[in-house]
Amino acid sequence: MKNIIFIISVIAIVSACSKEQSDTSQQATANSTVSKTTANVAAIKTYDMPASQADFEFARVARGGKLYKENCAKCHGANAEGTPDWRVRKPDGKLKPPPLNGTGHAWHHSKALLMSIITEGSIGKGGDMPAWGKKLTQDEIDAVLTWVQSKWPEEIYKNWLEINRR
Numbered sequence: 001m002k003n004i005i006f007i008i009s010v011i012a013i014v015s016a017c018s019k020e021q022s023d024t025s026q027q028a029t030a031n032s033t034v035s036k037t038t039a040n041v042a043a044i045k046t047y048d049m050p051a052s053q054a055d056f057e058f059a060r061v062a063r064g065g066k067l068y069k070e071n072c073a074k075c076h077g078a079n080a081e082g083t084p085d086w087r088v089r090k091p092d093g094k095l096k097p098p099p100l101n102g103t104g105h106a107w108h109h110s111k112a113l114l115m116s117i118i119t120e121g122s123i124g125k126g127g128d129m130p131a132w133g134k135k136l137t138q139d140e141i142d143a144v145l146t147w148v149q150s151k152w153p154e155e156i157y158k159n160w161l162e163i164n165r166r
């Protein structure tokens with residue numbers, strides 16, 4: 001298992017762009033155990049997770065990332081960082097797209113609730129989040145969530161696993 005994870009990390013690092021590479025080496029210097037490249041976080045999670053949740057393979061994260069870029073990035077940001085002042089409502093009282101990268105509230109919701117928020121959206125229910133149920137399959141939405149979760153710091157992900165178990 002460790003070998004597979006190592007290979008996945010190496011492939012990811014080799015294919016990462018040069019900026020990410022320099023970020024990675026800085027982080028690696030700062031902290032040799034927790035590198036926050038997507039694939040490394042994903043790999044650590046795969047290692048820690050119960051088998052039913054162990055779907056953070058590089059291919060699935062990459063597929064989710066592609067779908068995210070096509071459908072979600074224009075509102076939630078290229079790296080799921082959300083709108084800078086997302087806590088301040090718009091003049092019409094609606095929310096701005098929040099971060100999904102672990103710095104917002106998304107990780108307080110169970111997998112089932114996250115799936116339904118994305119499937120059903122909130123247009124017509126007081127919000128601006130489009131419904132994706134007709135455009136994306138449940139498996140595609142699940143893959144997008146896998147990519148989103150690969151952005152979460154390890155501690156946030158562990159806390160979410162507890163929330164999701166309840």
Ligand code: HEC
Nearest residue numbers: 071072075095096097098104105106118122127128129144
């Ligand atoms: C047109 C802009 C827009 C697009 C595109 C969009 N969203 Fe959203 N999203 C929002 C807004 C605005 C909210 C805030 C809640 C609301 O208005 O209902 C939100 C909320 C969410 C939430 C709940 C977050 C929380 O903290 O509770 C999730 C999860 C989410 N979006 C995921 C996605 C995913 C995944 C995609 C792509 C498949 C996507 N969104 C595409 C605007 C968008």
